[in-house]
Amino acid sequence: xxxxxxxxxxxxxxxxxRFDLLRGRIQKYCFDFSGEPDIAVIPGEEKFLExxxxxxxxxxxxxxxMVTGSIFYYKLLKFGGFMLHSSTIAKDGKAYIFSADxxxxxxxxxxxxxxxxxxxxxxxDDKPAIKLDNGVFYAVGTxxxxxxxxxxxxxxxxxxxxxLSRGKENKIRPAKPFETVPFIMRQTVFPAKPENTELxxxxxxxxxxxxxxxHLECDISExxxxxxxxxxxxxxxxxxx
Numbered sequence: 001x002x003x004x005x006x007x008x009x010x011x012x013x014x015x016x017x018r019f020d021l022l023r024g025r026i027q028k029y030c031f032d033f034s035g036e037p038d039i040a041v042i043p044g045e046e047k048f049l050e051x052x053x054x055x056x057x058x059x060x061x062x063x064x065x066m067v068t069g070s071i072f073y074y075k076l077l078k079f080g081g082f083m084l085h086s087s088t089i090a091k092d093g094k095a096y097i098f099s100a101d102x103x104x105x106x107x108x109x110x111x112x113x114x115x116x117x118x119x120x121x122x123x124x125d126d127k128p129a130i131k132l133d134n135g136v137f138y139a140v141g142t143x144x145x146x147x148x149x150x151x152x153x154x155x156x157x158x159x160x161x162x163x164l165s166r167g168k169e170n171k172i173r174p175a176k177p178f179e180t181v182p183f184i185m186r187q188t189v190f191p192a193k194p195e196n197t198e199l200x201x202x203x204x205x206x207x208x209x210x211x212x213x214x215h216l217e218c219d220i221s222e223x224x225x226x227x228x229x230x231x232x233x234x235x236x237x238x239x240x241x
Contacts, residue, residue, distance in 0.1 A: 167217030
């Protein structure tokens with residue numbers, strides 16, 4: 001196993017790497033720091049083999065990618081961060097989080113933003129880190145971004161959080177915390193240890209009281225982009241801007 005030093009979410013991280021999949025995906029985050037790491041993401045051989053046994057149809061390199069991501073997100077809680085299963089983009093200095101159950105179309109919607117608007121950056125297309133820093137929540141790129149490996153090594157203040165569902169027409173409305181809490185709990189890594197559960201609960205409470213939340217019903221048209229863009233940014237939609 002090779003120990004690789006990285007800077008992820010502003011933290012010094014060491015990652016234990018066996019296979020090329022993980023080795024390739026962490027390259028943009030490599031950083032040769034000195035001193036002890038904030039987070040060590042080094043699965044033991046026993047844990048690795050155990051997870052491989054639970055998932056016999058997955059290649060070992062895929063298991064390694066999944067396990068290291070889970071370890072990082074569990075340990076991130078102690079540094080004011082959590083993972084949120086979502087497709088998250090940046091536009092004009094703000095991050096916008098689109099979250100949905102798998103297969104609903106969150107990545108399709110963010111790809112439409114990239115198609116119809118300029119200078120839209122994919123922060124993470126699967127599991128961005130959401131990190132609280134000096135009272136502000138940031139969406140942060142990580143190497144763990146799903147099968148398409150779309151992520152950027154950036155941290156951007158969050159301008160809005162959207163629960164997305166399919167619809168025959170495009171409409172968006174503000175969402176209340178009682179609507180979004182159960183949903184978010186399904187879309188994050190839920191810790192087993194009580195002390196970590198408390199940390200996650202505190203972070204989610206702050207997140208849902210400081211970040212504007214919406215529910216979006218949409219199709220896959222340009223009008224869907226207009227609907228979400230205008231609600232999230234407060235600006236008039238102009239194609240290509």
